[in-house]
Amino acid sequence: MTHLRVTGGRVLRPGGRVERADIAVDRHEGTIRAVGSPDEVDEAVGGDVDESVGGAAAETLDAAGGIVIPGLVNAHTHVAMTLLRGYADDKPLDPWLREDIWPAEAELTPADVEAGAELGALEMIRSGTTAFADMYFAMDRVADVVDRAGLRARLGHGVVTVGKDEADARADVEESLAVARELDGAADGRIRTAFMPHSLTTVEEEYLREGVAEAREAGVPIHLHANETTDEVDPIVDERGERPIAYAAEVDALGPDDFFAHGVHVDDSEIDRLGDAGTAVVHCPASNMKLASGMAPVRRLREAGVTVALGTDGAASNNDLDVFDEMRDAAMLGKLAADDASAVPAAAAVEMATRAGADALGLPGGRIEAGAAADLAVVDLDAPHLTPVHDPVSHLAYAARGSDVRHTVCDGEVLMRDREVLTLDAEAVQERAAAAASDLVDRVGSA
Numbered sequence: 001m002t003h004l005r006v007t008g009g010r011v012l013r014p015g016g017r018v019e020r021a022d023i024a025v026d027r028h029e030g031t032i033r034a035v036g037s038p039d040e041v042d043e044a045v046g047g048d049v050d051e052s053v054g055g056a057a058a059e060t061l062d063a064a065g066g067i068v069i070p071g072l073v074n075a076h077t078h079v080a081m082t083l084l085r086g087y088a089d090d091k092p093l094d095p096w097l098r099e100d101i102w103p104a105e106a107e108l109t110p111a112d113v114e115a116g117a118e119l120g121a122l123e124m125i126r127s128g129t130t131a132f133a134d135m136y137f138a139m140d141r142v143a144d145v146v147d148r149a150g151l152r153a154r155l156g157h158g159v160v161t162v163g164k165d166e167a168d169a170r171a172d173v174e175e176s177l178a179v180a181r182e183l184d185g186a187a188d189g190r191i192r193t194a195f196m197p198h199s200l201t202t203v204e205e206e207y208l209r210e211g212v213a214e215a216r217e218a219g220v221p222i223h224l225h226a227n228e229t230t231d232e233v234d235p236i237v238d239e240r241g242e243r244p245i246a247y248a249a250e251v252d253a254l255g256p257d258d259f260f261a262h263g264v265h266v267d268d269s270e271i272d273r274l275g276d277a278g279t280a281v282v283h284c285p286a287s288n289m290k291l292a293s294g295m296a297p298v299r300r301l302r303e304a305g306v307t308v309a310l311g312t313d314g315a316a317s318n319n320d321l322d323v324f325d326e327m328r329d330a331a332m333l334g335k336l337a338a339d340d341a342s343a344v345p346a347a348a349a350v351e352m353a354t355r356a357g358a359d360a361l362g363l364p365g366g367r368i369e370a371g372a373a374a375d376l377a378v379v380d381l382d383a384p385h386l387t388p389v390h391d392p393v394s395h396l397a398y399a400a401r402g403s404d405v406r407h408t409v410c411d412g413e414v415l416m417r418d419r420e421v422l423t424l425d426a427e428a429v430q431e432r433a434a435a436a437a438s439d440l441v442d443r444v445g446s447a
């Protein structure tokens, strides 16, 4: 059968309108063929039926009592950090990284990264996420997991040059460029790549300039952490006499396809600059709150025309990969930051987690309309915490949880049906990741 039908639900359409509709998906193309009444969808799928089930369309996902939304986009994470979930909490960014996370990551093997990425992929599929951006190491292993899990991703090797000699620093830049060149288009095109310097302070200027120039040649975007904490912004201002976003522009890292994680401590000139350049910002509210990094000016960024997407950051600073939490946190924190309850309304949070996420990453998806990528999640609204349904969009932003997702579809393939993940063996993934995490901690303890 060529087609998949999603029937009986309400559908979140572009612009935030919710209407009763069925959806026809062309599974070979991985796209939405039609959105409309059951008759319109029947007509779109034509005679595509399965005689073994009495002539009914065999691949049907029941969305009755639910809302069909674009698959959620986790636009900044380090997916293998699921192995470090709960490993080190309650510290600010710099000591957390230096005292706990980086020593643990020094002991990570490629097999650990694969085990952690599988666990993260499982968690994302179970919470309705169909696309993510990932910056980490052993990215061939992450790519293999993305391929098997059926997800969509923009992947890159994270470069850090500080504390390295010239040969090692250059090798790290080269590895990021090689990953960007070699993995682009993998998994039937579901994997795209980027050059990913870790940040403007952890990669020295000469390497930043060289890497960005080569990335431009290769036609891959740039993704980095920017303006996350004052501890990161202040040295740039002190040493260079300019703000980080101006520095990013100077090294040619501020382009229309680029996307920066955090953007917490950005002043008005930087907000304007991001808007003018078309560089997207990935807001990571839970991570920013947990590490006490600060409150991103989400309303002002959006008003300046900046594409603001949402990211969980790694599971060690969140501590989950549930983008529903991010929607709620973004709406709540955005209000607090602006001292205005209307600053980031529910519809804005949902838009950031869907269309803006796909746009920031330059990936298809993020909207439910004919011709768009068939990346979907069906959220069950039949639950006590979602009753009554005055406004389904309000529920998506403020009350729903990842565990309310009934089905997940990416590129026309059903990844989860009735909460059963079809592309990964959930039990084996959890067991393997738990064992890898426990061995890792033992190795760190005896290092």
Ligand SMILES: CSC[C@H]1O[C@@H](n2cnc3c(O)ncnc32)[C@H](O)[C@@H]1O
Residues within 6 Å of the ligand: 078, 093, 097, 101, 102, 105, 135, 136, 137, 157, 158, 159, 160, 198, 225, 228, 287, 313, 314, 317
């Ligand atoms: C070099 S690969 C990516 C690198 O980033 C680290 N990381 C995780 N969370 C954050 C964050 O909030 N800010 C900066 N860096 C972060 C991760 O542990 C990897 O080492």
Ligand SMILES: [Zn+2]
Residues within 6 Å of the ligand: 076, 077, 078, 225, 261, 313, 314
């Ligand atoms: Zn990060």
